Amino acid sequence: MQDNRNTAFGWILFAGIIALGSSYLSSKVFHADSPESPEQPGYFIDAPEEGAGAESGPTIAQALAAGSAEAGEKVFAKCTACHTINQGGAAGIGPNLYGIMGKPIGKHAAGFAYSSALAEKGGVWDYDAMNEWLKSPRGFAAGTKMSFAGLGSIEDRANVTLYMLANGGGPPLPEPEVEEAAVEGEIDGAGEGPGPAEGAEASAVEAAGAMGDEQPVVDQSPVTEADGSQ
Incomplete structure (x- = not known):
């Protein structure tokens, strides 16, 4: 019985030595104790450049032109x-x-205790400022006491701005930008296009040669009367 125990302990000890040796060898081969980045990664993931994928859509001027105070009331x-x-x-x-x-930011309502973040912001409530404020109050004035998260839709922001404009007035609405697209193959209007070609005036023979086969050519020979006179 004692011999069996000794044999078992011997095998356990031998297995432990093998495991320890394998761990040591693998750390040397695979640098497990000091991991390194490969010289060339397997593949690269193309990331969009900074600023790419910006929100596309109408400008605040365009949204205001298409919006309504009635929708803003809702x-x-x-x-x-x-x-x-x-x-x-x-x-x-x-x-x-x-x-x-159109009123100064953080000073519109006399006697109201505005946050210092808004009171010290400066500027006036024009349409760009109101758009940014309604989009993200904390992004517009970090530290504001207003807890509203903001309106993600520019159409909603434009409509509620028009509703505020209808209640007390404000500055004129900004003119929406108009993009002029060039039309391919556009035909020149009257008086447009290249002027007369330079050079000597073409002779009658040259002009006749330039005409198509189906176009009649004026006979340049002298006319002979019945009595033989020209």
Whole structure:
């Protein structure tokens, strides 16, 4: 019995030595103790350049031109938990928004305790500023007390801006940009195109030779009367 135990312990010890040796050899062969990056990676993943894939769509000027205050009134329903917009309306969690368009940022409602982030922002509530504010209040003024996440749709932002414009007025709407596309094969209008060709005037023979086969050629020979006179 004792011999069997010794034999078993011997095999266990031998297996441990083999395992330890294998671990040592593999670390030397595969550099397990100091991993290194391969000289050439297996493949590269093409990533878009910075700025690529930017949001495409209408500009705020184009969205304002296509929007309506009526649609904006429905969007403004999301704001009524914190704001009023009627003239002389009381402030709530946020200030009254009557006549806010075109007014200084963070100073529109007298007596309202704006956050320093908004009060020190500077500028006025023009259409670009309002668009950025409605898109992401915290992105526009980091540290603002406004907890609203923002409106992801530029159409919603334009419509609610038009609704605020209808309640108290503001600056004129920006002119939407018009892209002029060149038309291939466009025909020159009257008076356009290249002028007369330079060089000497073509003779009657040259002009006749330039005409097509089906075009008649004027007979340049003298006319002979019946009595033989020319």
